Amino acid sequence: MQRLGGLWLLWRRPPAAGVAAKDLGLREVASGVSPPGSTSPRALNIFDRDLKRKQKNWAARQPEPMRFDYLKEEVGSQIADRVYDITRNFSLALDVGCGRGYIAQHLNKETVGKFFQVDIAENALKNTLEMEIPTVSVLADEEFLPFKENTFDLVVSSLSLHWVNDLPRALEQIHYVLKPDGVFIGAMFGGDTLYELRCSLQLAETEREGGFSPHVSPFTAVNDLGHLLGRAGFNTLTVDTDEIQVNYPGMFELMEDLQEKVQNVDLILQNKLHIS
Numbered sequence: 001m002q003r004l005g006g007l008w009l010l011w012r013r014p015p016a017a018g019v020a021a022k023d024l025g026l027r028e029v030a031s032g033v034s035p036p037g038s039t040s041p042r043a044l045n046i047f048d049r050d051l052k053r054k055q056k057n058w059a060a061r062q063p064e065p066m067r068f069d070y071l072k073e074e075v076g077s078q079i080a081d082r083v084y085d086i087t088r089n090f091s092l093a094l095d096v097g098c099g100r101g102y103i104a105q106h107l108n109k110e111t112v113g114k115f116f117q118v119d120i121a122e123n124a125l126k127n128t129l130e131m132e133i134p135t136v137s138v139l140a141d142e143e144f145l146p147f148k149e150n151t152f153d154l155v156v157s158s159l160s161l162h163w164v165n166d167l168p169r170a171l172e173q174i175h176y177v178l179k180p181d182g183v184f185i186g187a188m189f190g191g192d193t194l195y196e197l198r199c200s201l202q203l204a205e206t207e208r209e210g211g212f213s214p215h216v217s218p219f220t221a222v223n224d225l226g227h228l229l230g231r232a233g234f235n236t237l238t239v240d241t242d243e244i245q246v247n248y249p250g251m252f253e254l255m256e257d258l259q260e261k262v263q264n265v266d267l268i269l270q271n272k273l274h275i276s
Contacts, residue, residue, distance in 0.1 A: 045165045046217065049120065049141060052163055056121035060100065069102070071244070075158050075187050076102030082185050083111060083154065090154040090183075094118065096174065097142045097160025101128040101135070109133050112154070118142065143170055147177045157186035162219055171232035184234070190241060191221040197254060 080103055083090075091113040095103055098117035107115065115135045119125055125137040140146050142157075143164050155174050164170045174184055205211070220228075222241055229237055248254040 047163055047165055049143070049165070053120040056099070056119070057123040060121055060123035060127050069100070071246075072099060072102045072159060074244070077106050079103050079156055079158050079185055079187055080106030083107065083156065086183060089113070092116070092152045093154040093156065094145075094147070094152045094177065096145070096155060096157040096170075096186075097163075098128075099124050099158075099160070101131055103156050103158055104131045104133060104135055105129045107131070107133055116147075116152070118145065143173075145173045145177055149176055150179045151177045153179055153182050155182065155184045155186075157184075157188075159187060159189065161186060161188045162217070167220065168228050168231055171228055171234070175233045189219050191219045192243075193219050 089111060093107075093112045093114070094116045095101070096118055098104070098119050099121075101117060104115050104117060109132055112133050115131075115133050116138055117125065117128065117135055118138045118140050120139070120141050122139050125139060128135070128137065138146070142160055143166060155178055157174075161167060161170060178184060222239060225239055226237065
């Protein structure tokens with residue numbers, strides 16, 4: 001049994017004076033945001049973003065991608081439900097780290113006028129799910145959003161932000177592209193995700209090697225999010241957690257499922273570990 005701890009986030013950008021962007025387009029340099037392909041000088045680069053892009057492209061090319069998408073489908077559906085809970089229409093919306101469009105498939109034209117989907121994997125964008133609303137696919141890194149200030153009424157993100165190297169910077173960029181009084185709804189894996197796997201690997205390595213090194217990616221604790229959001233400029237914050245338990249016969253079945261989900265951690269193969 002594995003615990004997948006989710007952090008559900010609903011943030012509003014505070015109203016502010018100013019003129020919204022007159023047209024939607026890409027920006028070369030804006031507010032100190034680096035172009036795609038760059039690395040953040042202030043962040044510890046735990047994840048190899050180029051490797052993550054290759055992993056996501058590989059997963060999107062598999063013959064039965066829906067077989068392992070049950071978690072993404074569930075979380076995408078719940079995010080869409082939270083969009084419907086807000087009694088307003090959104091002319092322009094953005095999905096950061098959209099994958100195959102797990103949120104957009106649950107939205108309708110009465111709620112969202114036009115939907116922009118951003119992902120680092122071109123194969124995921126080419127194989128998006130069927131949806132009702134007009135969509136535009138943009139190939140870009142979630143850490144470097146190529147949009148103008150005050151562009152979107154709504155930004156959503158599902159199970160993507162835990163892979164960025166500089167989460168504060170990513171939140172600042174989301175705040176940057178949101179219009180005043182815009183809404184951001186996101187879900188990401190929380191601190192206790194894969195707790196059982198992490199403990200099992202640590203115990204096995206300690207027994208054989210006399211110590212252990214990290215084999216599971218770090219996840220953000222819910223207590224840290226308030227500070228990060230305040231730094232990014234958000235207010236009217238709502239954060240809640242949900243726990244989804246998935247049962248596996250053993251560790252290797254779990255690892256296969258994680259690999260197909262592209263949630264296999266980038267640190268998992270960097271250290272040699274033999275388990276019999």
